[in-house]
Amino acid sequence: MDTILSILIFFPAIAGFVGFGITKGSAKIYGIAVATIELILALLLWMQFDTSNAGMQFTEKVALIADFGISYNVGVDGISLFIVVMAALITLLGIILLRPDTKNMKNMIISLLFLEMTMVGVFLTLDAIIFYLFWELSLVPMLYIVGAWGGKDRVYAAVKFFLYTFAGSLVMLVGLLAMAYLYHQANGVWSFSILDWYTLPLTEDQQFWLFLAFFAGFAIKVPMFPFHTWLPWAHGQAPTIGSVILAAVLLKMGTYGFVRFSLPILPDASVTFIPLIMALSLIMVIYTAMIAFAQKDMKQVIAYSSVSHMGIIMLGVFAMNAEGLGGSVFLMLSHGIVSGALFMLVGVIYERTGTKLMSEFGGLAAVMPIYATVFGLMLMASVGLPLTIGFVGEFLVLLGFYKISAIGTILAGSTIIIGSVYMLALFKKSFFGPVRHEKNLALKDLDKRELTALIPLVLIVVWLGVYPKPILGPIDNSAKHILTQMEAKAINPATKETIILSKKEAE
Amino acid sequence: MLEIGVNHYLILSGILFSIGFMGVLRRKNLLMLFFATEVMLNAVNIAFAAIGNYYGDLSGQMFAFFVIAVAASEVAVGLGLLIVLYKKYGSLDLDVISSMKG
């Protein structure tokens, strides 16, 4: 089991290659089988994971280009573990939800499996070059999924998505190379290992510029205001499965990047940039929530709400205490589950009616009660109702960020108000009131395929809302570990003061 | 009596180079372009020889010889190509033989 991480990363890709030889009819079954095995592997990893160890586990290292210190280096900690499990779960459920009559099913399954490899790879790798490789590779299957199965403007949306994120990650690449160069200057050997970089002392000036370079890549992916406009386009045009994976997993790559790279490598710059991050995040939270309220298309509401929630996650990442950081990682998971489910639900109604416009619906609660119930539950999770998964992360993030800025927290806390405004407005327009169109009276409630995909998410939403400990514990450990590293590495005393390891110690 | 020093050679070289450069820019006939490049090469040769002499270092002149050798072989190949081009298009005017319009 020493190589479980490599198996996790490459199994879907190999299965994807084998998939070229599968007949069209059995493609979906094949996809489900592969994704199930992958999920079982991920769960196995979780079971074997040592929750008391906050550092990297199951590490593997194979030198690739020894002269330049580039190696295939993977490892997992409490932060990446659950994102990987979630990625595997969402992929499986997404494949289950695929309509059996999807055109080119085989190509879809193969792209999804490749996408799964890149997603898992990004979160598990500990080498910057390999990280960059997976990071960019993930664009390709997504480009194809949006471009081939999307809506009317799919090519425009796909190209926009690709070029925008690609432009940002090129700047990030420069940052990565500069980082390796600095490492070389300091130690005389090249290394792209993130773990090595954690130990490299950097001046504040260097940190400043490196932070900006990383920021370009990560912020566009998150997406932070004002770099978010590719997201509504991508969601608007992507097929359901594309939106689900995009919202649930791909966006988390950006915030994960901040957690894995910016914070521990550049602690002083991270603290310096808090005001900027806070300003942008608050704009994201409030401004995009208001835009979400103005939308007419159900899917766009959820797309913009994603941006709004990512703003909360960003605040938590830069809260500089274990409550906020752990909370934001938890929120990444919960947002993945909830927004994934919401996009699935929108897909369900879109398949039935061919429209996503809220004005076309109304009174659906009477026609499709189970659908309305699941939607309502996910809505409540999305607005952060206690005892659902959405509350835990949001509460912790706001709690943690309060230490940084009370005003900022109050402004960010308005998410619980304006978040419920657009969500409840959506629910009222689509589900309440009289049934506006005759044809909607004949709509079928959720069928077996859709229930199979959605019920696991419903159970997770409730389970982790009531008992988040199995996940929050390891996350908390690793969050504390990262903060300890940051504090040890920080050169500016003001930074050390901002980072709070434990309140009890501080007193 | 004016002493002819390295400056004079360099000025001559510069003037020759400019003449050649202008030729490259303005001429439309390929053959004329060849001549112009030859002029530029020779301008550089003068500069090499002059500076080599100035520093008492032979490598400048050595380099000039190399340039002459390269120029000679280049002319040999180039003229051959010109003949082929002329046979194909019946002209050496650049405006006529442009085929790679983007």
Next chain:
Amino acid sequence: METLVYIALFSPFVGSLFAGLLFGNSPRKMFTGWVASALIFVTFVSSVTLAYHVATVGAIHVQMMDWISAGDLSIPFGFVIDQISVTMMVVVSLVSTIVHIYATGYMDHDKSYNRFFAYLSAFVFAMMILIMSDNFAGLFIGWEGVGVCSWLLVGFWYHKADRPFEENPSISPSWAANEAFIMNRVADLGMLVGIFLIYWNIGSLQYDVVFDAMPHLADGILVSIAIALFIGAMGKSAQFPLHTWLTDAMEGPTPVSALIHAATMVTAGVFLVIRANPLYSLEAVHGVSMFIASLGTFVAFYAATMALIARDIKRIVALSTLSQLGYMFAAAGLGAYWIALFHLAAHAFFKALLFLGAGNVMHAMDDELDIFKMGGLKNAMRGSYIYMGIASFALAGLPIMAGFYSKDAIIETAFNEGTYIIWGMLVITAGMTAFYSFRQVFFSFHGEKRYEALGFHPHDMYKYVLIAMAPLAALAISFGWFMGYYKDFIYGLNETVQYEMSHTTHHWAWLLGSIVIALALTGIFLAWKKYAGEGENAWKRDEKFEASFIYKLLENQYYVPKFYDQFIVQPYTIASAKFWEFDKKTVDGTVDDLGKACLNIGDTSRGMQNGNLSSYLNWMGVGAMIIVIIAVISSVIG
């Protein structure tokens, strides 16, 4: 005893799951209502047993399991059963039991009968969490939980269409539900901030730890915490300016109004202030406490004025609830926490009775709400008439009724504290209370049978439902008699909850009481004179008065809903649309422009690629020159 705590807590939850998961989507099954009612009754029995235990042995504190732990934060699912929470538990479970039984009759024709009980029991569960939790985060779970259940229940008849504000001030059930939820969330933000403040200054959210640490905190922090928590309380208890949702919430089925929007959920804010009595009784937050008392008094008066002219039977009762909540806050703000709690309990009994009686009337009148269309119902609905009468007497605070003891104590407190303005307003409000509650009774039960012309055939509620309401009626009459016992009971909690009238107040108590009673009787008499008579002019609407400014002001709820619509809802909608426009045009436009710029540069510079060697050479020359110039400049600078 620990098991009993869990039984009390979870049996409503079981009832909710039973009705919701097993029968949520199936056709109406009467037994779901009965099972749910029985399970709530189990809670009631356990609560009473626990109350006995608390009185004889002492408080119980249990911890079930961890909920959230991250960083230094550790929140358990813990429950504390002490004098305050057990009082609430008994009140909530008793009223819930009766409302559940009532609803089996009231909702028996509704096709979503099972769903109704699922929600109603879920509400009781959430309320129990709110009451019993031993920490602020647990309180917040219940806090939000009751909010959601209230959303579900107010919007229970979600299929009704929106109507314009002029026709129906609450527009539609789904609109009212959203309004209630969102407005409560505004307050919840305040509550959250309070929780954050407590956590970062004390390091724990457990009540006992927090209240022990409070006296050692700086004044500024204490005041901030007190304000933040009270903002939370204002939302749930519908205090001005977050009060509009409560009257609109009357769109929900009447049992819901009785249980949630009169007896239990809306008292959560009062409960919070009482629960946090060690904080609010600190000298440092005296200003905040005075503000609470003043706001409470203001709301008591403000709501009563609107009730004077309201025509919708449920709105009248809702406004009286608002007014009584104001009384409770006045008492709590003045430091008489146990009196506030006592009034809370008494109010729960008679207000639930009043609402259920109003529900009977509605049921009989095919959901007609306008009291101008009723009249003379007393013969057709004798049982409901008696109940409504008892409840109104209790509300008006006439001797021997529950309200006489509890409300008078609050008014006395105001006198005792020397806050004569508060005292005066509360006394006047008491008079108005008597007037509007009897106006409603006389309008609907006395006078001419106006409904006959409109084609209604009223009949009273099922017998068993009327019998089930009897305990409420009994308590509405007799609850005040136990005030002395209750005082002994709750004094066991701590010192800050204790409150005694001064000697002077005792001396003047008879006079103070007489003033209130006199005003109340005057109010009842006026109502009788104006609305109970028969004949042409007895109930005629006074058109001149209705055209006056004051009437218009009251009818439009002081234009507060209009104000919210004009200055919050509409600007928000417009700003949202503008932002969207901005996002598409400017933010996304810039990105697209960048892309287009690249395209244009490429398109323009494509001209260079003309295949002409000569022009290539020219460009090469230009490039060479630029390089030379750069080299020269940099060598000069460098």
